[in-house]
Amino acid sequence: MPRRLSGFISMMGRGHQAMLVLLSVFLFAVGILPLEVQRRIVNGATQGAALNTILVLVLAYLALVLSEGGIKLVLNVYRGWIGEVSIRWLRMAVIDTRERHPDDLTTLAEGVEMSIVLAEAEPVGGFVGTSISEPILQAGILLAVGSYMIYLQPLLALAVIAVFVPQSVLVPVLQGLINQRVKTKITVMRHLSEEMVDHTSPNSPKHQAARVQRLFSTNMSIYKLKYALNFLMNLMFQLGFAGIFALGGYYVITGKIEIGTVVAFIAGLNKVSDPWGALVDWYRDLKVTQVKYELIRDASTANASQANIQAN
Structure with missing residues (x-):
């Protein structure tokens, strides 16, 4: 496995990532147009424009919305396919290692493998589909809508910009705390899997109960941090x-x-709230996925090395 998550993303297909980027650029370029059409419809209705003019604008608005939705549908399905390909690769990499050395792995290594194949591979592989296209798409929408607002009324745009300044400080701080808990969660889950495979420990039920309780406490602390950030x-x-x-x-x-x-400003703030939230979610996923990928990489490397040592 590549050392870094970025290397794994590149290994899964640079050409596919380039196509996703092109679709993302096209999507945020089209997405800005409905705001201008909305503004013209409202101004036309309040300033006595002809009904035919308003109907043409409404039809143009519907065509733009349908185009935007169609592009988004293709983009999301394409992302999902790339993510599933990556998940399959991770799972098969672990299974292939097991098949090559079926008698050389310890029961503890088997427990880690079980955790990776059943639970850990999916979020890591799924992130590959959105790893590059998602920030480009969402940042592009923010930039396009923000530029449009500044063009309409610079001072009024300051009310919108002020929304994001405190969040840009809070998000990295709280996400760092969440990452620590995610790493603890994965480690505890692996210990659970290991002891489920290895039945030799006399205190297994007691240890497992303590681990389940620790998982509960860790998950609750993640929820509190996550939803406190959402509230703010x-x-x-x-x-x-x-x-x-x-x-x-x-x-x-x-x-x-x-x-x-x-x-237009009200619609614009509504329009940027979703991409900003998606960008924050992407940043969260990036940091969490980096932690998860490193744990999978280290476990896979350790298991393969152990198998080779025992085989020799």
């Missing part, structure tokens, strides 16, 4: 909406902007 992120987004309502309402009353611009 949602709160900051609501503060962003409040800023748009207050400042946008003032600008509309004083005649500095049209009502369609405020609608």
Whole structure:
């Protein structure tokens, strides 16, 4: 296995990753257009535009939404296929090692292998499909929508930008704490698998009960950190909406902007909330997957070395 997760992603297919990147770029380029069409529909309706003009804009909006959804469907299925190919490779790599040296592995090594094949391979392999295309897609949407907002009204765009500044500090700190707990969780699960295979320990039930309790405590601490971060992120987004309502309402009353611009900003903040959340989730997955991959790599290397030593 490659030493780093990035090497494993590259080994699973650079050409496929390049195609995913192209689809992602096309998707966020198309995704910005519905905001402008929405703004024109609202302004046209409030300023007495002809019905035919509004209907044409509505049809254009529907065509853009359908195009965006179709591209996203292809992208997601393609990602899923690459992820499943990677999961299959990881599982078969462990199984092949076992088949080559069926009599040389210890019962403890068998327990680790069981944990990797049944549980650990799936999240690591699944991440390969989204590893490169996901941050490009979500960052592209954020950049495109943010640039559009700045173009419409720079000062009002500050209310949106302010939403992300505290989050960019909180996310890495809390994710570091989560990573520590994920590593502990995987280690405890491997010990559970090892002792399920090895029945020679007289204190096995007592040890297993303690490990199950530790898993419970570790998972609960992960939940608390994860959902506390979600709470803070949602709160900051609501503060962003409040800023748009207050400042946008003032600008509309004083005649500095049209009502369609405020609608576009509200839709824009809604549109960037999902990619920002997806980008945060991707960052979480990246850090957790790096930990998991290193544990799988180290275990596979150790098992193969042990088998070779015993075979010689």
